[in-house]
Amino acid sequence: MKHRSSITRRQLLGALGLGGGALLLDGFLGLRHARADVTDPDDAPLLVMCEFTGGWDTLYSLDPRNHQIFGDPAGGIFTGFDTVTDPITKGVIDTTSTGLVRPTGGNVDFGPAIGSLASDHRDDLCVVRGVNMGTLTHEVGRRYFLTGKFPRGLAASGSSLETWWAAAGGHLADHQIPNLVAGGAETYNEGLSPLASGLQVPGYAEMLQVLRPLNASLALDEKVTQAAAKLHGGAFCVPRQLDANGHVTNHVAAWTSAQSLASGGLWKHFDFKPNPPAGSQLDNLYKAFGVNPANPAAALAGKPRGQAALAAQALANGISQVALLRLVNVIDAHFDDDWTAGHPAAQRSGFDAVSNLITYLKSTEDKKGKSLWDRTTLMCFSEFARAPKLNPQGGRDHHLASACLLAGRGIKGNLAIGGTRDTNYDARPINLKTGAPDDEMGESIRPSDIHATILQAAGLPYNHISNQSPKLIEAILKTP
């Protein structure tokens, strides 16, 4: 390298930048003081986020209408249920004649594509209707719901919820993969510990490949790895010059994580092999997910149930604290064949997988003998909803007023709050204390409010949601 006799201004600024990065990574700027006062890893709040990507039609599931009343194509809202061709959804519509599904003893009407979720877990589900997404652009809506902050153009603003959850939970060191992200979901880390960053895997098959060397015969001696660690972590000039925005620091942290992951036996938890021993954890998983043990791949490979099973194993074995799943692509249904057949089938497969996941978490105990579900928060979302009227192609275009599904720790169940207008499906303001629509004095509900509320319910801070004025929806909190 070229030699210099003294520290230049640029070197000084570079050193300051690296020092500042060290402060940031240590949580000095904001995270440490926001961290929840949770000390026992077995009490760590768990989170599962399920993304239904593509923009879901809430008339099919979370914010339906009675087909007998809204079956006129000229009306402000047209269910279009007469045109549905997906056989199972059509069967529900034919059986009910309204398209509405209300489980016995339930207070909430669901749509015909809700699957088994409504009947299996009625008392746990909280539907938030009339969520104003403020955008009709896929990327913007998706990133808005991921971070709780409206994006800067298309770019996400701030960290995604699951990253914040893992960082603020204070248990990064207690989980080998604190933040598991599957199915191609996007994850963001803005200024939080690199350990909180999501480990992105397409599915459980790739998880196996991540957690063990592809070719064990090529492994290097442990002492080589140790010497390499010193090389990568060394305070040499060039790496420090290139450590803008913590790039090199993050690289070394990722390298260290990769070494740790690939050398352990974690992969065994994700080896969904046929015919596991009766009573084993895998056997219980297959039962909860309705998997034929003779051929588990048929039910899990590339399916929403496979993503949910991946999250289930990561949470149940203490490997992860949070899981973000792109559970299903519900198809951006602008055209008739997509909307009438593929879209409702995809939604149902996603909700069925959520149902399986809840069943498994309820039946699985942690070290203290408590159900894992008692510690878990669940959020299902999409980037926006679909329009209340069919377009000329027989599909539905994008719509601002969406809905989301919440359940779990600190969240009231068997409840629907908020709503959309019967005239045009617009979002209605709500009374935050009662959850009832209040067109005069109510507040508009946005993703930032959802984030703040479930964080509050789990005992975690939400002061990272800056510039959004997040509001707590007290109506859904068990202990406001």
Added chain:
Amino acid sequence: MSAGYLGLAALALTLVIGCNPSPAPSNPSPSPTADPPAWEHPSVGADGKAEAAPTDFGGGLKPSASRSVRRMRIDTLQAAMSKVAGNDVYGAPIEWKYNGNNGFSDLAFGKALGRPDFQTSTEESGVTSALYMKFVGDASRDLCMQMAKNDLKRTDATTRSLFPKAAVDGTATDADKAANLRYLVLRFHGLRLDAADPMIPALRAVYDAGEGSVTAPGGELPPAAEGWRGACVALFESPLFHND
């Protein structure tokens, strides 16, 4: 110790250990036998030239346009690793293979690594993740083994890609090994290091650990070649290889 004190200690340490090597000759005289002069990677966004802002914006010096360093894309990674690995003894490019496919292709781990398919994804991460590094490790170990095995077949040392400056039959001197280490840093990272650069002993430690790990004859590689394979993997996995 509180977070604040720890952070300040890190800051102070960073300042103390700033880049401060010995002075370079002000006018080095080129010599046909000497190594080319050491080269320093430019600082990010620093071209050393200050540009004047338009007067209607207030004039004065404005900072040069720059962007943050980011991780290279998968296409770039695939090309870069293949380029560094070179060719086998038959002239075919050395590639990371998995089940008969290029490991970086979408038929292998391209999608897992995050290469967009422009159907369900259109963007690629610019940040290194554990998943990315895990597969880079797999690729590195595979490529470096191929490089070492091909070099062992080459009788003309100058045609070798992994250890052209140090024999692997036990006759290489410390100077030979140091020269080969500097050659490898230049080949992998494009950095022409000074002989006294502190990275060299750190990389030498990797080599020594690899060489020392072969305790019995009959393995796939002789001890020295295993040492160079270890250094090769470390250089592929280094943050300096992945900057864009």
